[in-house]
Amino acid sequence: MKIGCPKEIKPQEFRVGITPNAAQEAVGRGHSVVIETSAGVGSGFSDEDYVAVGASILGTAEEVFATADMIVKVKEPQPVERKMLREGQLLFTYLHLAPDPAQTKDLLESGATCIAYETVTDDRGGLPLLAPMSEVAGRLAPQVGAWTLQKANGGRGVLMGGVPGVGPARVVVIGGGVVGTHAAKVAAGMGADVTVLDRSLPRLRYLDDVFGGLFKNQYSSAGSTIELVRQADLVIGAVLVHGAAAPKLISRAQLSEMKPGAAIVDVAIDQGGCFETSHATTHQDPIYDVDGIMHYCVANMPGAVARTSTIALGNATLPFMLALATKGWKKACADDKHLLNGLNVHAGKLTYAAVGEALGLETVDASSVL
Numbered sequence: 001m002k003i004g005c006p007k008e009i010k011p012q013e014f015r016v017g018i019t020p021n022a023a024q025e026a027v028g029r030g031h032s033v034v035i036e037t038s039a040g041v042g043s044g045f046s047d048e049d050y051v052a053v054g055a056s057i058l059g060t061a062e063e064v065f066a067t068a069d070m071i072v073k074v075k076e077p078q079p080v081e082r083k084m085l086r087e088g089q090l091l092f093t094y095l096h097l098a099p100d101p102a103q104t105k106d107l108l109e110s111g112a113t114c115i116a117y118e119t120v121t122d123d124r125g126g127l128p129l130l131a132p133m134s135e136v137a138g139r140l141a142p143q144v145g146a147w148t149l150q151k152a153n154g155g156r157g158v159l160m161g162g163v164p165g166v167g168p169a170r171v172v173v174i175g176g177g178v179v180g181t182h183a184a185k186v187a188a189g190m191g192a193d194v195t196v197l198d199r200s201l202p203r204l205r206y207l208d209d210v211f212g213g214l215f216k217n218q219y220s221s222a223g224s225t226i227e228l229v230r231q232a233d234l235v236i237g238a239v240l241v242h243g244a245a246a247p248k249l250i251s252r253a254q255l256s257e258m259k260p261g262a263a264i265v266d267v268a269i270d271q272g273g274c275f276e277t278s279h280a281t282t283h284q285d286p287i288y289d290v291d292g293i294m295h296y297c298v299a300n301m302p303g304a305v306a307r308t309s310t311i312a313l314g315n316a317t318l319p320f321m322l323a324l325a326t327k328g329w330k331k332a333c334a335d336d337k338h339l340l341n342g343l344n345v346h347a348g349k350l351t352y353a354a355v356g357e358a359l360g361l362e363t364v365d366a367s368s369v370l
């Protein structure tokens, strides 16, 4: 199969969908790999690194899209990229369709087959292609939250770990999955007073068993959430209902109950965010103020540490990319129900129920298009 990887064009997105190591594995199995020139530079990979393992370099994204049977990316295709997709082409990348009607419409109209990293599953109920970026975003969240809390950024001027004689910042993490656990570990490591909320009792038991001494946990109800959020210096939004729009857990009216200058890092923004007042921002202009509460809502946080993120993502996507290239998407999905769970769009049909529910669109069962 011809596998193509264009350069990412989302603002300040320095990741790349295929690493030289992944390209080498694909070439070694008889596939051809085309990379847009300088696609890897932001992650520290030169064109020569790709050529050295047998990939070819093309000058423009147009050429990559025109040549490839499968496009492998990182971020959801931007409008100009969506125009380049064609019927029968395979797209393998993050999509986050539930909060994005415009992208969903374009992908349906393209006639392409689109597999979303974030809904591919594993045997343990996890999301193996979201997990590496959730680990990164989770570990980044306290770092950007600490920065947002600084006075010059509009924050309340509280240091995460405090100092001798002055207490630490209070950090509340809503959602104790991959993002939430990594965020809590780092925030606790910075010396903050951390509480994680989740509505899954098995997850709370796990957090208690493993991290009991490091941070607290509490069952997430409307009442417990607002009670903790009122006292917080920093709130990290980390909930997920697989593939669906994020539930709104804090309303605009409830913001006024927070401490002036408190900070929100809404990592769940790529699924629409879990605060009513969240809207997506970019690395260029990451924060904004609503009623004196500073919001950080960057939807591609891992792009800030592109080298770490590209390698971590490439490690996770490689076996799936190879299966798709070697078997073709139909057989690869028929052989692996977890990869089939990644199928969101095929030939003008929406194949992921939670996206259809969020957008009020008709869906068909993914297995019916195999």
Ligand SMILES: NC(=O)C1=CN([C@@H]2O[C@H](COP(=O)(O)OP(=O)(O)OC[C@H]3O[C@@H](n4cnc5c(N)ncnc54)[C@H](O)[C@@H]3O)[C@@H](O)[C@H]2O)C=CC1
Residues within 6 Å of the ligand: 118, 127, 130, 131, 133, 134, 135, 137, 174, 175, 176, 177, 178, 179, 180, 197, 198, 199, 200, 203, 220, 238, 239, 240, 241, 246, 247, 249, 266, 267, 268, 269, 270, 271, 298, 299, 300, 301, 302
């Ligand atoms: N902004 C960014 O750059 C990035 C965003 N993300 C996003 O972060 C979000 C979280 O991802 P993961 O941690 O991997 O998901 P996960 O599935 O590992 O964890 C989500 C947790 O939220 C909990 N939850 C669901 N509804 C809840 C509620 N009402 N109250 C409290 N907890 C609730 C679940 O029980 C689960 O433990 C996703 O939307 C993901 O797409 C991930 C990576 C990067």
Ligand SMILES: CC(=O)C(=O)O
Residues within 6 Å of the ligand: 094, 130, 133, 134, 270, 299, 300, 301, 302, 303
């Ligand atoms: C998961 C995601 O949206 C990202 O890594 O940008």
Ligand SMILES: [Mg+2]
Residues within 6 Å of the ligand: 270, 299, 300, 301
């Ligand atoms: Mg994102």
